[in-house]
Amino acid sequence: AQSVTQPDIHITVSEGASLELRCNYSYGATPYLFWYVQSPGQGLQLLLKYFSGDTLVQGIKGFEAEFKRSQSSFNLRKPSVHWSDAAEYFCAVGAPGTASKLTFGTGTRLQVTL
Amino acid sequence: NAGVTQTPKFQVLKTGQSMTLQCAQDMNHNSMYWYRQDPGMGLRLIYYSASEGTTDKGEVPNGYNVSRLNKREFSLRLESAAPSQTSVYFCASSFRTLVAYGYTFGSGTRLTVV
Numbered sequence: 347a348q349s350v351t352q353p354d355i356h357i358t359v360s361e362g363a364s365l366e367l368r369c370n371y372s373y374g375a376t377p378y379l380f381w382y383v384q385s386p387g388q389g390l391q392l393l394l395k396y397f398s399g400d401t402l403v404q405g406i407k408g409f410e411a412e413f414k415r416s417q418s419s420f421n422l423r424k425p426s427v428h429w430s431d432a433a434e435y436f437c438a439v440g441a442p443g444t445a446s447k448l449t450f451g452t453g454t455r456l457q458v459t460l
Numbered sequence: 461n462a463g464v465t466q467t468p469k470f471q472v473l474k475t476g477q478s479m480t481l482q483c484a485q486d487m488n489h490n491s492m493y494w495y496r497q498d499p500g501m502g503l504r505l506i507y508y509s510a511s512e513g514t515t516d517k518g519e520v521p522n523g524y525n526v527s528r529l530n531k532r533e534f535s536l537r538l539e540s541a542a543p544s545q546t547s548v549y550f551c552a553s554s555f556r557t558l559v560a561y562g563y564t565f566g567s568g569t570r571l572t573v574v
Contacts, residue, residue, distance in 0.1 A: 355500070380562060389464070389550060389565035390503075436502060447493070447518070448563060452502040 348373040350439045352451035359427050360459050367422040367454050369411075369437030378440040379420040380448065381411055385433045393435075396420065397442070407431070432458045462486055466551050466566035473541045473573045481536040481569050483551030491554045492534035493563065494518075494526060496547040503550065509534055541573045 349372045359365055371377055378397040382390040394405025401413040411422045420437060437451040467482045485492065490511050495503040495518075505518030509528040523545060525537045534553075538545055548570050552563040 382565075387567075389567045390552075390563075391565070392562050395562055447505055447508060449505075450495075450503040452500055 348377055348439045348441050348449050350437050350449055350451040352435075352437055352454050354454045355452070356455045356457065358457040358459060361429050362426050365422075365424045365427045365431070365456070367435050367437075367456070369420045369422065369451060370418050371420060371437075371439045372418065373439060373441060375442070376415065378442060379411075379413060380438040380440070381405065381409070381420075381422045382436045382438060382450075383407075383433050384436065384453075390436060393422070427456075427458055429458045429460060432456055464551055464553055464564050464566035466549075466569050468569060469567070470570050471572070473538075473571065475542060475573060477541050478537065478539050479541065479571075480538075481549055481551075481571075482533070483535065483566060484533045485551075485553040485564070486532065487553065487555075487564065488531070489553035489555050489564070490531070491556060492528065493552040493554075494524075494534070494536045495550045495552065496520065497550060497568070498547050506536065506549075538571075541571075543573045545571065546573045547571060 351370045380395045381393040384390045394403045396403045434453045434455045436453045438448045440448045464485045493508040494506040504520045507526040509515045512531045527535045548568045551566040554563045555561045
């Protein structure tokens, strides 16, 4: 079974600074990988996803993520954070196949200081 | 607006009471899911329905039942609520169970059992 770890529970960055949120997965082959964002009181919104091809994936709101097979990682990055990026971010993993479901990490809460 | 609609948004129950959480999607998706979100634990799958007429248990099904009423609607029932079921519940849907499509989430139901 697949699993995903987000080692950082809470991260604080200054507005305009760069951001990297870590995600490590466990799966025997190349999984499907996702990043979702949850604003307070809201549901989860898909930022980006990876399942094959170019290992650097572009998403919405200026986010990108890089799949590194050797490190079993799928870290989320943004070059310059905006105050509106404050939210909780979830990494998710799914095994290729018609019967698979997404497994979510425990989330990283991002705080942005002005 | 197209998407996943959950009702109610907030609910307070007494221990032992029952209730049904409603979920409806208008995207013609085949698969639907119920997750619960608890602090520090991310999202955990309760039940899912791969297609109309089928339902299966997820990671944490005890204390819950589901009904896939039709292609659009997937309800979650708590027969005898317990304080441990205090949580935020999310419904999600996807075009197919193949996780490459990703999930669309509702805005959640915040349930408190006292």
